[in-house]
Amino acid sequence: MAKVLMKGNEAIALAAIKGGVDAFYGYPITPQNEVPEYLSKHLIDAGKVFLQAESEVSAINMVYGAAGAGKRVMTSSSSPGIALKQEGISYIAAAELPCLIVSVMRGGPGLGGIQPSQADYYQATRGGGNGDYNLIVYAPESIQETIDTVKGAFDTADYYRNPVLVLVDGLIGQMMESVDFDRPTKKRDLKPKDWATTGTRNHPGRRNVANSLHLDPALLEQHNIHLQKKYKEIAENETQYEMINMENPDYVIVAYGTMARIARTAIEMLQEKGIKVGMIRPITIWPYPEKAFDAIPATTKGILCCELSMGQMLDDVLIANNGRHKVGFFGRAGGMVPDPEEIVDAIVNFTQRVVK
Amino acid sequence: MRDAVNIKVAGFGGQGVMMFGQILAYSATKDNINGLWFPSYGPETRGGTANCSVIVSEKQINSPVFKNANHLVIFNSPSLDKFRNNVAPEGLILYNSSLISCEVTEEDRLCVGVPINDIALELGNAKVANMVMMGAYLQLTKLFSDETIHAIIKKILGERKADLLDVNFKALEAGKDFIKKQGIVYA
Structure with missing residues (x-):
């Protein structure tokens, strides 16, 4: 395909569609509003789910639910909105569910402003939520690299059963650049989602559970050791620079x-x-x-x-x-x-x- | 000429400043080179000025922001005051002489005034002033061919506004003619 001129936020939305997104849940905030705006038209046209939730907290918990059901699901927001989603993000990471979170950073702290910023590096890499967890965090430098990253993000998330965060500043969201949507993404050997909470049809008599609560400390420690092993594998295989x-x-x-x-x-x-x-x-x-x-x-x-x-x-x-x-x-x-x-x-x- | 040209376009909101910039970025994309556009919103736009930055380049575009523009396209007086000191040597300052009555001069920069509002009114549509500016701009810089610009304008207007195609093309020609008659050569 020839190159097209596209705004960063719209490019994120189209790249997500090309990456196979089944559902989007979000709540509006500048400077990322063109992401849901674009998806509200094009996802519904494609027979997929677009839902504007009543708050960021609801949106991330809808992501949790839909990810648990094995769907390719995303949300997007900006700094204060991402702050509100942190509880849900920790739950999703704990339950080892794949999803895509797009964070278009604006100036902070607090409500801050609406102009470009990179002040959410700690929020993205150190976890705003509780517990020992990590997201796979990409920080692309251009709209093209953002497209390539978002297109492959669902595969990466599915492969590791881990949330992927794509972190860009407001300038990447708001500017327009000449971009190509047909560049190849990394091929991954993806297994069927036999963990998805889709009823008992595939395994009679047993139902899957998506959960982050483990009251037995010995089991919770084992779960943490398992997570760390996965994060080590991610660090060995996915580091890019x-x-x-x-x-x-x-x-x-x-x-x-x-x-x-x-x-x-x-x-x-x-x-x-x-x-x-x-x-x-x-x-x-x-x-x-x-x-x-x-x-x-x-x-x-x-x-x-x-x-x-x-x-x-x-x-x-x-x-x-x-x-x-x-x-x-x-x-x-x-x-x-x-x-x-x-x-x-x-x-x-x-x-x-x-x-x- | 197409080795990273930095363009700043500024004026009042509603003068077609953003569209002017976007047409350049769309044209670059159509010509299979790189285009980048970003708008300036925020505190600095209070008081009615709007501006956008455009970069057109055959090479990969690095910094999206620049200190000095190669080409400054100015639609009103406050924008001239704001940006006239941020033009690179041998740069171009193209300004709307319908709203900026005094002659603009800057050492080692080519300053060209075009009465875009007056020309647009003569054409019977005040809204095509920005396309008069585009015609003058392209005549001076030779950045894009008529074929490219026509195709982009046609696409932007779409079928719904196809009846406006003719006056827009006429505005482009009028802008070009104004520069030709002055005998000004830049690129």
């Missing part, structure tokens, strides 16, 4: 999403000034590509973590760096999006940016 310009760089930028794209232009500008800068661009932020940091040469003068936040991924950069290099931080918040020139300045004046 991109390395850019990493032959003997003077500095290395670590950035994801829109900030990574701004950094790409900054790197070109710095090249013209004779400063060699590489970039580690995490595509999954859980699991985090810690191993990528081993490729930073000892001669590199420092690592600059760039975010549309006051410094959240910075924690993962410090863990992955493990004291090897000086780490600096550049961030804008509240919906402010920097020009590439600001990142150029942060590299040129790196010593003022050092945090550790």
Whole structure:
């Protein structure tokens, strides 16, 4: 198919349809409203389920139920709305049900604003819900990469029986780009959903239960050990990142999403000034590509973590760096999006940016 | 010319500023190169100005945001004041001289005024002022062919507004003619 110009949020919706979504449950919030708007027309036209719930809490519990029934199900929201869904997300992760959650970040904390932000990195990777659980979290940098990710997200979620979170900032949701919907996705060997709560027909006399309550501590500990084993497998197999310009760089930028794209232009500008800068661009932020940091040469003068936040991924950069290099931080918040020139300045004046 | 052109389009809400930008991004996509468009909403739009950013490039588009535009397309006076200092050297400032009466000059930038509202009124439809601007813009920058732009406008208007196709095409031509008559060459 030829490329089409499409708004990020609408592209997320169409990619979900192409990925085989059976049902969407959500509640409106800017800047992601075009996701449900698009699905409200096209999902119903395709004979699937679209439901605007009475609240985010209801929507995520509808996702829980439909996922339990073995359907491909999604929700989308933005920062304060994702905060409301955390209880349900923890339940879904505990019950090991696959689903897709799309989070289009806006400035916070609280109701914050409606402009682009990356201030929900902790929320996405550290869990806003309770307990030892992880989501598989993708942080694409363009509408194209978002489409490719969303299209494959249901397969990934089904394969691991785990919720997948696609995390983008409001700029990716609101802008339009030339995109291709026909790029291939990773093929996975998916087993029948014999765990789905679809009655007793397939296994007479026994009914499946979707549940997150385990009152026997010994059994609950075993369940946790099982989950951790799965998360380890995910970390080994699903970690994704991109390395850019990493032959003997003077500095290395670590950035994801829109900030990574701004950094790409900054790197070109710095090249013209004779400063060699590489970039580690995490595509999954859980699991985090810690191993990528081993490729930073000892001669590199420092690592600059760039975010549309006051410094959240910075924690993962410090863990992955493990004291090897000086780490600096550049961030804008509240919906402010920097020009590439600001990142150029942060590299040129790196010593003022050092945090550790 | 198509090696990442940064375009800022600004004016009052309702002047067709967003549509102007989108047509460029749609045209890039149709020509099988990369187009990117994003609107500016929020506090800075209070007071009636709307603006959008467009990037057109044969290569992969990196940063969606830019400090300085290669082409600044201005529909009203407040937008000129806001963005005139953010144009790259050798850049183009194309402005609506129906609403900006004093002549605009900036060193090392080509400044061209087009009375788009007056020309549109002569054509009998005030709403096609933005297409007069588009004609002037394309005559100067040579970014897209008539064939591409016509196809995009046709698609945007659709069957429901097909009766407006003719006046829009005339507006494009009028914008082009205005530049040709002045003998201004940019790209």
